[in-house]
Amino acid sequence: MAVTKTSSVPDMVVLSGELWQELLKLVTAQYKVIGPVRRGSEHVFAPVKDPRVLDMAYVTTILPPKKVFHQPFQVLFSFDAEEGTLAEAESGEEKVVWGIHPCDMHAIAILDKVYGVEYPDPYYLRNRENTIIVAKNCTEIGEDCFCLSMGTGPALRSGYDLLLTDLGGRYLVEVGTAKGRKLLSGLDVPPAPRVVLVEKEKRLSQARQRFRKRMVTQGIQELLEENFRHPIWEELMRECLACGSCTMVCPTCFCYNVVDKMDLDLKTGRRQREWDSCMLLEYAQVALGQNFRRDRDARIKQRIYHKLLYYEPQFGTLGCVGCGRCIGACVKRIDITDVVSRLAESVESER
Amino acid sequence: MSTKPKVSVYKLSSCAGCQLEFLNLEPVLLDVVGAIEFSYFPMARRRYEPGPYDIGFVEGAVTCGEEIEKLKKARQECRVLVALGSCACYGGLPSIKNWTPERVIVSRVYENPALVHSIKAYGIDEYVQIDAYLKGCPINKEELVEFIKGTLLGTRPYLRPHSVCVECKLNEYECISIIRREPCMGPVTTAGCGALCPSRGKACDGCRGPANDANAESLARTFSEYGLHRSDIVRRFRKFAGLTQEFSRGADAV
Numbered sequence: 001m002a003v004t005k006t007s008s009v010p011d012m013v014v015l016s017g018e019l020w021q022e023l024l025k026l027v028t029a030q031y032k033v034i035g036p037v038r039r040g041s042e043h044v045f046a047p048v049k050d051p052r053v054l055d056m057a058y059v060t061t062i063l064p065p066k067k068v069f070h071q072p073f074q075v076l077f078s079f080d081a082e083e084g085t086l087a088e089a090e091s092g093e094e095k096v097v098w099g100i101h102p103c104d105m106h107a108i109a110i111l112d113k114v115y116g117v118e119y120p121d122p123y124y125l126r127n128r129e130n131t132i133i134v135a136k137n138c139t140e141i142g143e144d145c146f147c148l149s150m151g152t153g154p155a156l157r158s159g160y161d162l163l164l165t166d167l168g169g170r171y172l173v174e175v176g177t178a179k180g181r182k183l184l185s186g187l188d189v190p191p192a193p194r195v196v197l198v199e200k201e202k203r204l205s206q207a208r209q210r211f212r213k214r215m216v217t218q219g220i221q222e223l224l225e226e227n228f229r230h231p232i233w234e235e236l237m238r239e240c241l242a243c244g245s246c247t248m249v250c251p252t253c254f255c256y257n258v259v260d261k262m263d264l265d266l267k268t269g270r271r272q273r274e275w276d277s278c279m280l281l282e283y284a285q286v287a288l289g290q291n292f293r294r295d296r297d298a299r300i301k302q303r304i305y306h307k308l309l310y311y312e313p314q315f316g317t318l319g320c321v322g323c324g325r326c327i328g329a330c331v332k333r334i335d336i337t338d339v340v341s342r343l344a345e346s347v348e349s350e351r
Numbered sequence: 352m353s354t355k356p357k358v359s360v361y362k363l364s365s366c367a368g369c370q371l372e373f374l375n376l377e378p379v380l381l382d383v384v385g386a387i388e389f390s391y392f393p394m395a396r397r398r399y400e401p402g403p404y405d406i407g408f409v410e411g412a413v414t415c416g417e418e419i420e421k422l423k424k425a426r427q428e429c430r431v432l433v434a435l436g437s438c439a440c441y442g443g444l445p446s447i448k449n450w451t452p453e454r455v456i457v458s459r460v461y462e463n464p465a466l467v468h469s470i471k472a473y474g475i476d477e478y479v480q481i482d483a484y485l486k487g488c489p490i491n492k493e494e495l496v497e498f499i500k501g502t503l504l505g506t507r508p509y510l511r512p513h514s515v516c517v518e519c520k521l522n523e524y525e526c527i528s529i530i531r532r533e534p535c536m537g538p539v540t541t542a543g544c545g546a547l548c549p550s551r552g553k554a555c556d557g558c559r560g561p562a563n564d565a566n567a568e569s570l571a572r573t574f575s576e577y578g579l580h581r582s583d584i585v586r587r588f589r590k591f592a593g594l595t596q597e598f599s600r601g602a603d604a605v
Contacts, residue, residue: 039523039525040525040530041525041530042525042526042530044523062520062523062525062526063520063523072521073521238566238568238569239566239569240566240569241514241516241538241539241565241566241569241570242514242562242563242564242565242566243513243514243516243517243537243538243539243562244513244514244516244517244520245516245517245519245520245526245538248516248517248520248521249520259509260506262500262504264379264382264383264385264386264496264500265382266386266500266503266504274521275521277513277517280512280513280514280517280563280564281512281513281563281564282512282513282563296564296566328529329520329526329529331526331528331529331535331538331570331573332569332573
């Protein structure tokens with residue numbers, strides 16, 4: 001994409017205090033903004049009208065920002081069976097998603113391959129095209145985060161329209177695209193001196209020291225292939241509640257179910273899709289009640305093997321971005337990094 | 352004579368809260384009445400029309416011999432027979448008594464136990480084959496309407512078979528189990544309520560009975576880690592669906 005300079009907005013600015021507030025005010029006044037806000041003791045991405053509710057210090061959210069593009073419930077079209085007519089669902093207005101972390105940005109890059117390459121999905125692509133992404137590098141690391149080992153954080157290199165880095169009371173704002181530059185066009189600020197990049201790198205390398213979780217990805221394919229039968233799967237089968245939370249909160253899960261919602265006249269209605277999950281028993285059920293993954297351990301393995309083994313041939317990347325949501329959302333604290341390291345340890349001790 | 356599908360609503364041992372939900376459909380009730388004929392619905396209509404009926408909804412648990420007779424007659428006169436609410440599905444709240452001797456239960460309430468001839472409380476599929484389960488205490492109105500629409504169209508209505516957690520996540524409700532360490536039944540309970548209790552900040556009570564592949568033993572162990580006494584864990588699993596295989600495993604787990 002050619003970056004055409006609108007007015008004289010520099011590629012890199014530092015905003016603090018009033019200027020930062022002014023940017024937030026300008027953007028929320030001009031666009032529908034979706035950003036991190038508190039919900040109880042957790043956070044969610046939600047529409048933001050008043051920038052004061054934005055909580056830029058959030059560590060993670062219940063659902064990933066994936067939900068803006070691949071929506072939990074999406075109406076595909078409405079229909080009238082008697083008239084034999086269809087009406088496409090209207091596309092939403094242009095919006096800004098504010099403060100997406102690098103792990104979730106990498107997840108969106110994976111979804112772009114899922115929904116944009118072999119079978120382009122018009123609904124996803126439309127949501128993607130009319131959205132401006134303001135990403136934010138991570139300077140605070142959550143207890144379940146392990147993006148560092150997945151190579152997906154805490155710093156972002158590409159894919160954003162604007163990129164924020166918290167320099168402590170002031171934000172470094174880097175322009176990625178013309179769409180991003182447009183957001184800054186109402187501000188009159190000088191370009192930031194190159195030396196702020198040193199400050200940025202300092203904060204990010206401090207963040208890299210603070211990771212408490214890691215996943216060893218070297219040789220992970222062989223490790224999983226060789227341990228399809230391992231006592232750990234039976235143990236997980238006894239523990240796992242099969243509730244589906246891990247997949248519901250995953251930023252790279254893309255499965256959905258399609259349901260027709262009829263009106264009471266039994267003639268008109270809407271076709272709608274909603275998120276589905278391979279952790280749920282009914283997912284692999286086919287005609288006459290046959291089920292390909294009746295056993296819970298088969299479904300647990302499907303989740304972990306898909307993320308860490310089967311994504312690679314499908315999409316050329318691992319399917320896990322290290323956001324840690326599946327760990328945080330599990331009532332039984334089943335931990336994908338722990339499963340992998342225990343497999344590795346057991347192989348090690350056999351040698 | 353109306354050509355609309357004829358519907359009957361029966362009541363066994365219950366509080367009538369589930370059949371009340373038909374009347375609580377008020378915003379769409381006229382549309383519903385436009386699509387079906389309530390031919391036998393004592394709570395709502397004084398006039399009864401004789402069977403056969405197209406859809407029969409049975410509310411309540413079976414707790415005495417007369418109810419078995421009534422239920423078998425209902426099965427005979429209805430093309431589609433539906434368990435309406437958790438009492439009809441699993442025995443529901445009345446089934447709490449099932450783990451205490453009948454004579455003790457009866458004498459707790461009645462002065463003269465000789466006049467009472469109740470039996471253990473069962474869901475209706477203990478006695479007759481049924482075609483669908485509408486779970487919940489009470490049932491969910493949207494699910495009821497979905498069911499009616501599907502039946503009229505001859506399609507399988509989408510009744511969520513999975514856990515309440517899925518609906519909590521889809522709606523981004525704060526996790527009451529993880530954040531507050533409260534004994535939430537959501538991970539093993541059938542969704543379809545829209546995660547109603549968690550949406551109001553209350554742990555799921557398990558009123559809709561076991562979800563697909565519910566792992567109640569594992570959840571019982573978690574409740575124990577949360578500091579719940581064994582007897583409280585048993586009560587949690589026996590409140591609405593203690594007779595089901597899944598929840599009885601939860602009650603026996605610790």
